[in-house]
Amino acid sequence: MTTVAVKPSVPVGGRVSKKKTSPGGGIGRYLLIRFLLIFPTIFILVSMVFWLMRTTGDPITAALGGKLPPEQLAERIQAAGYDRPIIVQYFEYLGQVFTGNFGTTISTNRPVSEVLLTYGSATAELVFYALIVAFVIGIPLGMVAAYWRDKAPDAFLRVFAILCYATPVFFAGLLLKLVFAVWLNVLPVAGRSTTGSELQLQLLPNPTGIYTIDALRTGDPAVLGDVLAHAVLPGVALGLLTAGVFLRLVRTNVIGTLGTDYVDAARSRGVNEFRLVSKHAYRPALIPIITVIGLQIALLLGGAVLTETTFEWQGLGFMLIEFIKARDFVAVQGIVALLAVIVALSNFIVDIIAALIDPRVRY
């Protein structure tokens, strides 16, 4: 998912700018505003999901409609409180979300929060690997493209970036599977680990759910190797998509800063080209780059759903699809609500980082 935004044109003040004596409180106020904005964001998204889902009727009918006789159905509905006025249910739901209580799944009859925790760690692991791939590939290549602007390497990299964006995550995953898992047979086809390793991991006291960490804790290199091998293809598939975005992002912003007067001024003092790109142009470009990276979390989450389906990676995305097939809307709502919270929080964190980097906000 891509988002569009524009740089504002704030003209630099007057002919003689007054000396800035704004206190450090500037950053505090800014962050406070951003923090307060988290709540409306979550509120809006969660409400949207609630109202949309409820237009299909109450969750119990949707899930068990054809399977139970009407009396039992009505009983269940009443027990769960779905026969009360919808507004009441809505506010109760909001309250629950903010206290972390997401209800109980209909299909498996477990607390939704438990589902979130168990499968959330799997998704977190996948997203983590994808981000590593994206950072390692996207950012340096973006700088290279900016350095070789309009020449052959740049052309090649730009097309590569567009291809990364144009290739749906699942297709990339399919291709990777085909090549590496089936034809070359060097990597596993699906899943997070072999059953053997999985058993070992579950035997650990207090498993974190993050297989890499757990594998390290077992101290068994075979298990670790197995887990990592399973993570390669999904991580690369999801990571490439984001890498393409990072590449173009870095490229555009660094080219933008390369054209500024202060880089020209540094050039006039004899700073060499490479340092101009990697330091003088790069750091000011980071500010808009970082803010956009925050928005990428949303892209990653959407992509995670698809990647998990492709590789049978039992994370939130995978479970989301399963729950949807089972018409378990309580669980679906819970997962989507959690994702909304994650999106809002990551935007906030990113705003903090950007504000910290930009000295104009600090002083």
Next chain:
Amino acid sequence: MTDVVRIDNLNVTFATDGGAVKAVDGVSLRVAPGEVLAIVGESGSGKTVTAKTILGLLPETAIARGAVILSSKDGSNSNDVLAVSKQKLRQLRGTDVSMVFQEPSTALNPVFTVGWQIAEGIRSHGEFTRKQARAKAIEILGRVGIPDPESRVDYYPHQFSGGQKQRVVIAMALVLDPGLIVADEPTTALDVTVQAEILDLLRRCRDEFGTAIVLITHNMGVVADLADRVVVMYEGKIVEEALAQELFSNPQHDYTKRLLGSVPHVGHGTTRASARLAAREPDWVDQAPVVVADHLEIQYPGRLGKPGFTAVDGVSFVIRSGEVLGLVGESGSGKTTIGRAMGGLTRVTGGSLTVHGHEMNGFKERAFKKVRSDIGFVFQDPASSFNPLLTIAECVAEPLVVHGRAANPRAARKRVNELLEAVQLPRTFGDRYPHELSGGQRQRASLARALALEPSLLIADEPTSALDVSVQAKVLELFAEIQAEFGFAALFISHDLAVVDILADRIAVLYKGKLVEEGTGAEVLGAPKDPYTQRLLASLPVPDPAAQALRRGELLLLRAAG
């Protein structure tokens, strides 16, 4: 002694959207060590391109031919900038030649401290430890006049004022002791009073550091203040070269004469103003004034707990019908705010401002709309004063259509043609788009639009500040003629005393939102009472080197006193 730089038959061609453009055409010049050479010209003359070529800073769309021989400060090494390898060129930059840029706020990287940026330049040319580089940075900051350099070295650029930023830029240029500094319009973006200080600093560079300076500028006053020798460029060629005093007292080439003739002098307008005053009817003073400001106050609201900013603080003045009031001030003085308030673009928060008898404090748009047809406004920036998607005729007809004098632009065309002729633009220009007109032409069209409804009040906000000197002179002359012919009252806002002097009957000087002086041109410019006005006047460089030298002395005294 070897020249610090020698340019032989330089030709530079650019690739633009319109095809290849020859920016520099067969230019040859030399600069001796410790000499200040000024390259003067208007936009498109090629002066900036020539200067940038000395550093090899041309963009890739440019092709340069000829020779630019750069020598090191002690005269031992000489290199042809155009022929040398990229490696060598990088070494030359900063050590043999460095540059001072026009706009200090964009010449400094906002995310690094100034100390770091200075140190970057140092460490690109030799093995220096961080400590050594930092020490050098502190030293150079002190020498260019930044107070408290030990702590300021860790400041970010936005923590400095405009003038201080320019000092920092000059410090960066000086730190490796180059033989030559190329200064590209170093004071154009600065206020007049700050400009005088920076010029002093540059003079010190020459005297104390022994650095030669190539000074690019279009401001003849600056040239008279600083330059030893002058080169005049026009359309890529050199048309005249002479010692500074020679050039001003005895210009040879027609273009130079025209250029010098276009420069506004303080004192030019005095006779004209008194003549106009004499020509007015006896009871003119008693007629109802067009604009009355009484303790006018305009405050911008603060944001979320921050205090508001008072742009205009208790200003009182009067504009009578047919009178031109010149409003002068530096940035932050509030002059533009007053103009905008008169046009109904900014709200008045205190005091009173009456325009055509209509009170602006607490005004209601509906009532004011009638008055709007009696006000014309000319804006500063010719680049954005017209909707790029409409033709000039459509733009000029807008007032007529909005106020119902014509049904649509086509119906108004006759009147538009009349207006265009009044501002001396051919009728066919009405069919052109704004980007097809030059800056001066656009400002004239802007004037035509402002006059469309025959207003009795015209507000002009720095209408000529963005124009070249010769173009400015023509537009100002046109303005004066039209004002005499149509007889409207006018508020003419400018930062340039000399420009205001040409047109204004009365002059008001603003400083930080307050009115510090008001009177006729003769009074304000001839015998200013307020110390700020005196300093402002003394800082304004005049295009006459000998006179300017005297004025410098006076300015020093003023600064010491006040």
Next chain:
Amino acid sequence: MTTLTTEATNVPKAPLWTRLPVVHQLRQSIGLQRGMLVVGLIITGVFILTAIFAPLLAPYGYSQLRGDNGLFGAQQAPSGEHLLGTTVGGYDVLSRVIWGSQTAITVMVVAVLLSIFAGVALGLVSGYFGGWLDRVLVVICDAVYAFPALLLAIVMGIVISGGRSDLFGGILAAAISITVVFIPQYFRVIRAETVRIKAEAYVESARVLGASNGRIMFRHVLRNATRTLPLIFTLNASEALLTLAGLGFIGFGIEPSSAAEWGYDLNKSLSDVSSGIWWTSLFPGLAIVLVVLGITLVGESLNDLADPRLRSRRAPGKTAVAPITPAEIRDPAGRIDPSGIYGSLSTPRVRSDGLESTS
């Protein structure tokens, strides 16, 4: 009255056809940027033609299971009869790919049409009037578009058709979810442009005149604010397709009896991959990649060409010297502040796909 020389620039007006939008850019560009634009246009052109002439081009129908020689048979490798093989369900791959282009183009058109008008109108009004309305809208839009479009599409899919869909339902689900996410995008960009243009001298001039708000908004602001639209437009179209395919892949796709859809085919081919059957997944996937590639190439090169900073120019010496237009305006001082963090509540950001929108 002194006669001022009319520094007339006698630039003859170029013929109309060269000033048309895409043609103008095509002639202006050189080298790599032109290459990108040309390739993008060709691919997009092929796509559109395929969609229009699908009935003529495809050897079989999209849900055709048998031909003259009886049942096609499932998972047949590419052969003379089935150039790209058959799917696990027994359909002809080539036909499904060709027919799929119709579905693709339909969803793109619907998605764009639904979002563009609302987004532009909201952005214009919000940016022009500012105030509380503006702030509220900005917060809402920020929240909505930060959310993964696919998830929203899934929810929409459930709501609209309970999961399994016919052609209409499937397309509508994808299109509406894209709309919900893209209206904020148009809103953002148009709003930022409106805010910028509001401060330009010609708008202020109209305000001083006393022109009505409506007149100013439409005559002056809107026409200048829509400069960056073509770009978002292509983004919008690509996203629509990717989301539709995503939906199909998850299992919310359009039934083959209603239409051909590439994502659905990919979903069905998932199990094929483990057995080494490649033709059922490669071709639909390639189709998606190519279409998005083509559209994005067009969008990106148009963006590059619109920004004079990014535009490459012919090196001098290759064309005849054109008359020099006198430039009497000195460079305006003051530069664009890249941070703008202290600006409005919503931090304007560079587009997440890396393309910098010109402002």
